[in-house]
Amino acid sequence: MAWRILAALMLVVSSVSPGLAADTVKIGAVLSVTGPASFLGEPEKNTLLLLQDQLNAQGGIGGKKVEVIIYDDETDVNKAVLATEKLLKKDQVAAVVGPTTSGNTLAIMGKVADAKAPLVSMSAAEKIVNPVNPWVFKTPQSDRLAVGKILSHAKAQGYKKIAILTVSDGFGQAGREVLKEMIPTAGMELSADEVFGPKDTDMTAQLTKIAGSGPQAVICWGTNPGPAVVAMNRMQLGMRTPLYMSHGVASDKFIDLAKQAAEGIILPASWLIVADQMPDGPFKNLLTTYRAEYTKKFGTPPSAFGGYAWDALMLLNEAAKISGNSTPQGLRDGLEKVKGFQSATGVFTFTEKDHNGLDESSFAMVKIEGGKFVLMK
Secondary structure, eight states: OHHHHHHHHHHHHHTSOTTBOSSEEEEEEEEOOSSTTHHHHHHHHHHHHHHHHHHHHTTOBTTBEEEEEEEEOTTOHHHHHHHHHHIIIIIOOSEEEOOSSHHHHHHHHHHHHHTTOOEEEOOOOGGGTSSOOTTEEEOSOOHHHHHHHHHHHHHHTTOOEEEEEEESSHHHHHHHHHHHHHHHHTTOEEEEEEEEOTTOOOOHHHHHHHHHTOOSEEEEEOOTTHHHHHHHHHHHTTOOSOEEEOGGGOSHHHHHHHGGGGTTOEEEEEGGGGGGGSOSSHHHHHHHHHHHHHHHHHSSOOOHHHHHHHHHHHHHHHHHHHHSOOSHHHHHHHHTTOOSEEOSSSEEOOBTTBSSOOOGGGEEEEEEETTEEEEOO
């Protein structure tokens, strides 16, 4: 009799889906809380903790308490892989959000997909979702949308010769591929194509070559600190050529690093950083409420990167509502059916062929003036 009871108990335990206890949904997060990308990972971590408390106060995800398990990959790809394996095998999470950086996401997305758990990345590289993997989604706007926004602005200014300067990491090289494709398609000429390393501290040589190519505008693609060095070197060289940055520097950290050299730089950015300058409406209300709650709890406002974490967890919550359950399969299926969901970055509509779900309207064009991001009309 005893062995039958034991067998029955083992059957019950083995039938529990990964990521689920009787009344808890485990969501894993791999974030760059420390290391070079900590200015991205810190607001992501804080946002997830903020939302965990808020969701649990409202009944959790799918009627179950949500537990967010966060591991710091220290902006190191090997540690991101190890953290992911721990989340999947030891913690048995129902879904993973992150990593913070594109290179780390590209390194772990296959492992999450093989485990049949949904991954909602907070990294921008287009190749994360192109081609589409059924288990992989992302919240930041794709490179293609950012490049399109920049080139539309440049074209309106009459610029025809464009130079690019990109960082040699996953984010930078994914952006470089799209830039090299879209600049000629837009009827413009690529006058120079220069690259810098993630740890480089001087880009004078690359900028000198760029200046010699006679561009009418320069596009720098990367995340801090490299782009801030580019801005400072440009000022030191006395270059007057207009400089665009990618959405990878859309935080106050870039202005802090580049200081006066940031003045006049234009970039596409999430609406969150200029929420107070937006027209009144539901989107502005969502963003200003998030900013206020985050600032009250952590003593500083969130960046656009915190917004990507807001999207990730709230999209999983929406997915559970759509599918009616919070199993890994239910969350994946629910994500793919999200339609017209207003989130911190924009309105998400996922399909089988689109696991980013955003369009160019999720970007505002901003200019740095007086040490602040100013919404361009």
